[in-house]
Amino acid sequence: MKLQCVDCKNTYSMDDFQYQCECGGLFDIVHNFNGVDTEKLKHTFQERLAERMTPLASGVWRYKELIFPEVQEEHMVTKYEGNTGLYQSAQVRTYTGMKENVLLKAQSENPSGSFKDNGMAVAVSHGRSLGYNKFTCTSTGNTSSSLAMYSSMAGCKSYVFVPNKNISMNKVMQTIAYGAKVFSTEGKYDEGIEFLQQYSEELGLYVCNSINPFRIEGQKSIVFEIAQYLNWKLPDWIVVPGGALSNSTALGKGLQDLYELGFIDKLPRVAIVQAEGASPFHRMMATGSPYEPEREPNTVASALNIGNPPSWKKAARVLKETDGVTVAVTDEEILNAKAVIDQSGIGCEPASAATVAGLKKLVDHQAIDKEEQALCILTGNMLKDTDVLKKYHTEQHVFSNPIVETLLTKEEIAAEL
Template sequence: MDCSRQYKLEAVRNPFLCECKGLLEVIHDFRSLDSERLKREFDRRLSERMTNYSSGVWRYKELILPELPDAYITTKFEGNTGMYDSDRVAKYAGIRKLMLKAQSENPSGSFKDNGMTVAVSHGRSAGYTRFTCTSTGNTSSSLAMYAAIAGCSSYVFLPNRNISMNKVLQTLAYGAHLLSFNGTYDDGIRFSETNSEILGLYVCNSINPFRIEGQKSIIFEIAHQLRWKLPDWIIVPGGALSHATALGKGLQDLLDLGFIDRLPKVAVIQAEGANPFHRMVAQGESKLTPELQPFTRASAMNIGNPPSWKKALHYTVRQTNGVTASVTDEEIMNAKAVIDQSGIGCEPASAASVAGLKKLVEEGVVDREATAVCLLTGNMLKDTDAIREYHLDSMSEGIFANKIIPVSLDFESLQGYVPNL
């Protein structure tokens, strides 16, 4: 991304940094592809069962990693997640039509599976049996799951604060080696960049360009579900910014191939306590200034120095004429309550997309008559402490709090609580 140096695929080595120390990206040559034939093939693969092509990622293999031998593909049939109309959430956000893409329905409960299946598969093809990541939760649980399926081992560097214990327990259950350290996510990433190859560990964080290729499948699946007619806006939470990068990169692929005839705008939403990317864009700066002590209740976004910021700026903000926004933890938690009570549910970081859309509509950036897709990145059970704190804690000021009602099991007592009893 920095110096435009080119490498052949087989020459790419972990931890995926150029000689100039910039991040690498995968560039495909799509000139030999027939888009109409591919559309028909993608439709045909929807009927596949228990094969690599029944995965919502590997269904689009020609656009992701066509060179990978099938024998190395490690899949749990990820993707294939629902996209839901919700009048209730649309009304809350103030927009005419809103769809929610529930990546929370992935096997490990988050969007990280779309990228992790490709990262682990590529790592295996390169001869690795030990995989690593630094994570506040979702990346680690996804990596641990795929490594276990492949019969490989995983080593997770875990910051010892501002994390969700639900995700830590999930990672432990899948058999990962958890290494807790005193520091931030950014400290762990720097350690991996310096030491992973010496330790024989294949890095599966978002600095890995093959993870980005896998995460592109999310926008491919959205477009496929909508018969290649995309909405006006796509709203995505921004932590490490790999998700935003992948969406923008995937959108450009679809446009170049003629699958779509225009690019929707993309809005990247960050939490107020960890929003260095938003600050950079809002202030018109060309370089990101890290947040040294990031903190947000949405733990998946608790990243002060997002490694993919240059890619996200290029592919997502500039290329789609997109925007950024910053929302408070209170706005995130209120949006989460609305999403949960619509029957879909999500973890706090996911709800930043709806909270951000609401703010952008109120500010007049997004027209009330526009159409939008909000990405929900993680399952609501990823952070049950957040649910308890919002709904049950005595200090909670959640405007949509749903309290437990103590009752006596007799008819007269219940009459006041159950309509028409």
């Protein structure tokens, strides 16, 4: 394994681990997969589905050879993350206009309730292998709660920076409950990243944001698990929400690994969905204009409320490699899609629902053929933001389901049946 800069392509040894190149670019982790026996690994991954109470029971560490083969078991942190459900939904299929069943990968079923666990298990494990016992991140919520959980599991401390507006307090309370020290800041998510880039080394903190390439390596496991569940035959499209764009980056990196090693025989196309109020990446890709951060991001989907996603260059590479597309959706489109997902019995937080809202818009605009197959990644649990739930169902929206006040008479109840 070695580090390679996304921008200048310079490489560095893992003995010189850092988050950014001297030129300012982010790093990829480059593996030496020479001699990998794909069929043997398929068999190994299948056998590990029977593991219990060992790190290899994890839906991340199951794929250890493709993620972090050098890690020692004593440093591996796990809460058996991954192993999340892959569902079909007739309601979602009808809503999006697709003829084939739409698959939903419910990363919301992870231990802390979001897809961040896949990457965080690996990042914290790597930090431990370097001797760190203090971990940090800046977050709109899901990253912080995941980091706090894994740090506590490892017997370590965590220090979290969150913006003081446009976030879900459910996620902040979860972070506090897991034992993290939380700092509320006047600035935006992006300013927290800049602070950690400048001072983390001096403060003895190991950074677990998506600027850390080990986070991306862990999140690759999401697509590994999808491919294994589908017997190594992926759908035509994978649709992912775009906040910090780490999930898009990890998805693309995992797809390239699978394709180059012969686990899959074709690359699916990737669609990245942003909220209209925080869509600098979509704006750049749709118009061909230079990248410009969103100065005042604003969306009800707090996990997407990022005006300057640090992984935008990596995400652009993913779209080029997969002939992918971007789309932006309104808050109302997100909330209506969320209601459909919730009422299908699966459920998700608003940012997750952006994938289904985006799929619907792409089908409506004929960018995705309704005859194709699509998979939407749901990134967070529906209870991550109960304020949004309450507001939607107590106001007039397309799929509102208000509570019925009753004097408990038979006639009243019969009228509602």
